[in-house]
Amino acid sequence: MESTVLKVLRFARHTRIFHQVLTMILPFLLFNCHTNENSKTEAWKPTPLKWEKPANFPDPVYNLSKNPLTVEGVALGKTLFYDPVLSKTNQISCGSCHIQKAAFSHQGQSFSLGIHGQLSKRNSPAIQNMAWNPVFFWDGGVHDLDFVPFNPVQNPVEMGESVNNVITKIKKTRGKNSVNYPEMFKAAFGTNEINSIRMMKALSQFMVTMVSVDSPYDQYVAGNDNALNIDQKEGLVIFRKNCATCHAGELFTNYSFKNNGLKPLKTDDTGRFDVTRLNKDKYKFKVPGLRNIGFTAPYMHDGRFKTLEEVMDHYSENVIKSETLDPILIQENGKTGIKLSKEEKKKVIAFLKSLDDEKFLINPTLAAPKVSAF
Amino acid sequence: MKKLIYLSLLSFICAVSIVACNDDSNDVTDNPDLVAGTGKLTLKFDNVSGTQDLKLDSTKYTNSSGEDFTVSTLNYFISNIKLVRDDGKTYTIPQDSSYFLIRESDPKSQIVTLKQLPEGNYTGVEYIIGVDSLRSVSGIDKRVGALDPSGDPEDGGMYWAWSSGYIFLKLEGVSAKAGSANNKFYYHIGFFGGYDSKTVNNIKTVKLDFGGNKAIVSSENVPQVRLIGDVQKVFNGPVPISIAKNPSIMFDFTLSSNAANNYKSMFSFGEITPNISAQ
Numbered sequence: 001m002e003s004t005v006l007k008v009l010r011f012a013r014h015t016r017i018f019h020q021v022l023t024m025i026l027p028f029l030l031f032n033c034h035t036n037e038n039s040k041t042e043a044w045k046p047t048p049l050k051w052e053k054p055a056n057f058p059d060p061v062y063n064l065s066k067n068p069l070t071v072e073g074v075a076l077g078k079t080l081f082y083d084p085v086l087s088k089t090n091q092i093s094c095g096s097c098h099i100q101k102a103a104f105s106h107q108g109q110s111f112s113l114g115i116h117g118q119l120s121k122r123n124s125p126a127i128q129n130m131a132w133n134p135v136f137f138w139d140g141g142v143h144d145l146d147f148v149p150f151n152p153v154q155n156p157v158e159m160g161e162s163v164n165n166v167i168t169k170i171k172k173t174r175g176k177n178s179v180n181y182p183e184m185f186k187a188a189f190g191t192n193e194i195n196s197i198r199m200m201k202a203l204s205q206f207m208v209t210m211v212s213v214d215s216p217y218d219q220y221v222a223g224n225d226n227a228l229n230i231d232q233k234e235g236l237v238i239f240r241k242n243c244a245t246c247h248a249g250e251l252f253t254n255y256s257f258k259n260n261g262l263k264p265l266k267t268d269d270t271g272r273f274d275v276t277r278l279n280k281d282k283y284k285f286k287v288p289g290l291r292n293i294g295f296t297a298p299y300m301h302d303g304r305f306k307t308l309e310e311v312m313d314h315y316s317e318n319v320i321k322s323e324t325l326d327p328i329l330i331q332e333n334g335k336t337g338i339k340l341s342k343e344e345k346k347k348v349i350a351f352l353k354s355l356d357d358e359k360f361l362i363n364p365t366l367a368a369p370k371v372s373a374f
Numbered sequence: 375m376k377k378l379i380y381l382s383l384l385s386f387i388c389a390v391s392i393v394a395c396n397d398d399s400n401d402v403t404d405n406p407d408l409v410a411g412t413g414k415l416t417l418k419f420d421n422v423s424g425t426q427d428l429k430l431d432s433t434k435y436t437n438s439s440g441e442d443f444t445v446s447t448l449n450y451f452i453s454n455i456k457l458v459r460d461d462g463k464t465y466t467i468p469q470d471s472s473y474f475l476i477r478e479s480d481p482k483s484q485i486v487t488l489k490q491l492p493e494g495n496y497t498g499v500e501y502i503i504g505v506d507s508l509r510s511v512s513g514i515d516k517r518v519g520a521l522d523p524s525g526d527p528e529d530g531g532m533y534w535a536w537s538s539g540y541i542f543l544k545l546e547g548v549s550a551k552a553g554s555a556n557n558k559f560y561y562h563i564g565f566f567g568g569y570d571s572k573t574v575n576n577i578k579t580v581k582l583d584f585g586g587n588k589a590i591v592s593s594e595n596v597p598q599v600r601l602i603g604d605v606q607k608v609f610n611g612p613v614p615i616s617i618a619k620n621p622s623i624m625f626d627f628t629l630s631s632n633a634a635n636n637y638k639s640m641f642s643f644g645e646i647t648p649n650i651s652a653q
Contacts, residue, residue, distance in 0.1 A: 066513060135570075141536045143569050146514040150523055150535035162531065163524035196524040197514050275537050276571040277627050 044190035046070035049205075054213040056221050056250050060131035062145050062208055067201045069208060072187040077206025078369060079179055080199065085169050085373035086149075087159035089115045094152065094203075095368055097124040101361050103292035104128060104210065110303030118157040121269065123303035125288060126296045128360065130207045135255050138285045138301045141275045145207060146200045163196050170194060170373055179371045212291050212360040220354070221250075228354050235351025238344050245328055252290035252355070258326045259283045261319030261336060265302055282324050294356040308352060312345040408465040411492035413591035414651075415457070416598045417499065419476045419484045420644060421448055424606045430478055437609035439616040443549040443559070448478040448605060449532060450543040451504050451520065455488065458498035460588060465492055473505065475520035475532060476603075485598075493592050498583035499599065503638065504542030506577060510566040511538075539564050542576060543637060545608055552621040559621040561608060563633050574627040578638035589646050596651040600644030611636025 049069040053060060067073075080086065082095040097112040097120070098104040106112045106124035114120055122138050136142040142151065152158045153166060170181040171194050182192035189198050217236075219227035228236065239247075248254040257272040264270075264283060272281040285301040299305040305314065319329050319337035330336055340348070360366075421428040423435040423445070434442050452474045455467045466472075467488055477483045509516060517523055521540070525531030532541045545561040552559045567575035582601065589597035609615045613632040615623070623629045 063513075066515065137536075139536075140570075142538050143511070144513065144538075147523070147535065147538055150533070154531075154535050167524065196522055197517065200514050274625075276568070277573065277625060278571065281571070 044186075046072045046188060046190075049074055049209075051208065054211065054218075056218065057129075057132065057213065058249065058251075060208075061134045062131040062204070064131075064208070067146070067204055069205050070188065072184070073189070073202050073205040074209055075369075076181075076184045076188045077202035077204070078366075079181075079184065079371065080170075080203055081206055082368040083170075083179070083372040086153055086161060086166050087115055088161040088165075090169075090374065091115070092159055093372075094149070097152075097158075098127045100363075100366055100368075101295070102126075103212065103295045103357075103360060105296040107295070108297070110298050112158075114155070114158040115160040118160075120155075120158055121267070122301050123298065126292060127207060128210050128212045128291060129251055129289065130204075130210060132251050133255070135286065139272050139275045140257060140286055145204045148207075149200055149203050163199070167194050167196065167199065173373050178373055181373070210360075210366055212357040214359045215291065215357040216354040217351075218357075229350070231347050231350040232354045233351075235347035235349070236354075238340070239348050239351050242338050242340065243348070246287045246326075247290055253287045256287055257281065257284040258287055259322065259324040260285075260315075261321070261325050261329055262300060262302075262304070262314070263320045265304070267302075269302065271301065280324060283322065284324060290352060291355045292357055292360065294353045295361065308349045309345070312340065312349060316340045316345060408459070408463050408492045408494075410465075410468075410490040412593065413491035413493045414596045415488050415491055415496065415589055415591050416596065416650065417452075417455075417486040417488065418598055418600045418644075419452070419486065419603055420600050421476075421478050421484075421603045421605060424604065428478060428605055435606070437606060437617070438614055439609065439618070441549055441551040441609075441617045443547050443551075443617060445478070445545065445547040445605060446558075447544055447546040449541075450476050450603075451532065451540060452476055452486065452501050453505055453509075454502045455486075456500040457488070457491065457496050458500070458583070459492075460495040460497045463494075464500075469509075470516075473509070473520045491591050495588040495590050496584070496597075496599075497586075497588055498581065499601075500579065500581045503578045503580060503634075503641075504564075504576065505540045505566065507566040507575070510540060511569055534564060538569065539566055542578075542634070543608070545605065549617045549621075551616075551618040553618060554621045559617045560624065561615075561622075561633055562624045563630050563637070564624075565627070565630060574631045576631055576634035578634055580638065580641050582641060582643050584643050584646060587643075587646050590648065594651065595649045598647040598650045600647070602642045602644045604640050604642070607640035608633055608637045611639065 047070055049071050051064065051069050082093050084090050084093045084096070086093060092115060097106045097109075099107055101107065104127035110123060111119045111121070112124045125138070130145055133145065134143065136145070136148050137151065142148055150163060153161050153163055173179050173181045175183065181194060185194050185198055186192040188202055216227040216232075246254055246256065246258060259282070270282050272284040273279070293308065297306055299308070299311050305311045315338045317337060319325070321336050325336070329338065331339060426433065426435065428445060428448065431444055431446055434444055436442050453472055454469065455472050457465045459465065474486045475483060505521065509521065523533035523535065525533065532544060534541060541562045541564040543561070543563045547559055548557050549559055550557060563576055565573045565576045567573060567577070584599065589599050591597060612635055615633055615636065620629055623633055
């Protein structure tokens with residue numbers, strides 16, 4: 001092709017039309033690599049969404065460079081998050097069991113109802129600060145936020161639907177009284193193609209924006225000495241001494257798996273063992289973060305404790321010995337649990353409440369949109 | 375003189391833009407041996423049960439434990455395909471184009487077309503039954519085509535969302551010996567070795583030679599190699615599997631690796647159709 005062009009030019013330079021030919025060919029040469037794809041992306045200009053790491057948090061685990069946040073991507077993710085079209089019966093959305101006023105946990109529910117009134121296997125955890133999470137679910141079966149939504153959608157007792165079928169359903173939406181998903185995908189990703197990669201990326205984008213970092217504790221860390229009262233400050237010291245091995249750092253978890261001495265229920269949930277099939281992992285569950293703990297009752301993987309007082313009593317009095325019990329819960333004298341006085345437990349609870357971020361519960365950017373697929 | 379500068383500038387732009395285009399169009403990488411060409415070859419995965427053709431739901435077969443069974447589902451992943459040429463050189467299919475899900479219920483899925491092959495006489499093939507561990511933990515952008523995790527686990531889906539791994543081979547059917555309420559047996563064999571905690575590794579490599587035959591790939595010739603997959607081998611192998619004893623094999627590492635060690639020898643060479651390009 002190059003030589004043909006040059007031949008034409010060699011001929012043309014002896015003529016008056018040299019410049020005309022040149023002007024005609026030049027733009028063609030410059031742009032002939034551009035495919036249709038490129039011309040589409042040129043027209044498509046999503047609005048980048050600035051995402052800032054809170055000063056007292058570590059670097060996020062989620063790779064934002066592979067899925068840069070945009071206003072349109074987050075809006076799509078939010079719409080999907082709150083849309084019951086994700087379930088087989090079109091009745092249950094992510095937001096059904098992850099409710100904002102409970103820091104996106106399921107307020108008051110030990111287990112949650114899925115399609116056809118089926119009970120979930122474990123307690124619905126809070127969705128917050130997901131960008132720092134290196135491992136997901138109580139048993140740690142998922143390591144990448146982009147692969148999280150496959151689980152509730154495809155779990156037969158939760159949403160009981162295939163992602164393929166969700167895609168088929170949302171492809172048909174056309175606006176008017178409902179969402180126009182093809183248009184939303186186009187705004188977020190450049191074309192109206194709907195596939196699982198885009199759907200998961202949009203959901204991740206929204207979940208990455210669910211950052212809770214405005215608790216009294218955070219203000220205290222930022223230098224406001226009055227943000228915590230005396231009990232809370234003493235509670236923080238007791239907490240750091242007795243609890244922070246596992247509930248470590250600013251997210252209050254080291255993301256490890258521990259047997260914390262709960263007596264197994266009749267269902268005999270073996271936890272982490274489900275994933276690793278290693279006997280040493282039996283009855284171990286992920287150490288949960290403690291932010292917004294005042295709003296996420298009931299507690300533990302099976303939601304057995306209604307109050308923080310019950311939780312503290314468990315750790316001080318009721319830890320059950322078993323083969324996989326975490327050694328940290330066995331004291332030097334052989335007794336199980338953590339040695340805490342009544343007064344100390346009270347102060348720890350006072351401190352824990354300083355992790356409550358009320359603004360997170362009413363943040364309008366995280367609230368349900370008014371539209372869905374129906 | 376002005377015109378000359380103009381012209382050389384122009385040819386420079388030409389050259390740059392042409393090179394840039396070539397860069398985009400060729401995504402073939404990482405072939406330690408032969409480089410890509412323009413040839414084509416197809417692999418036809420033909421599933422059987424012993425000496426009988428495999429027919430879903432209808433035909434009853436008997437395994438080495440003397441148990442009758444019919445097959446309702448047989449799916450498996452074939453990936454990381456490498457072809458061996460008669461000069462000893464190999465050609466590795468670019469990895470992004472080397473994942474295939476073979477489903478007995480879908481004849482189209484049983485024909486795997488390998489493109490951009492260097493010309494030559496091919497004498498053998500190597501591949502993985504399953505999905506390699508690197509791809510099993512890769513980001514969502516790499517999960518396209520056969521690797522899309524969106525399928526319904528109840529309906530032929532091949533991804534375990536709860537443990538983030540692919541099912542390498544799925545065999546389901548009915549047997550009077552199954553002892554389950556509906557007489558069904560379920561063998562879902564997966565596990566790539568684990569993400570952060572070591573699981574069993576059931577990734578199996580298959581090496582087949584074409585028994586002295588040559589698949590001749592040239593500009594005129596598109597050969598088809600028929601490979602036979604024998605479902606009997608899932609049951610019959612180093613550690614035979616009994617439907618009565620184990621109507622469901624999924625998450626038990628020992629049983630699951632027994633099944634994988636059995637089925638790793640399920641493939642054999644059938645024959646070569648020298649040229650299907652006219653078909």
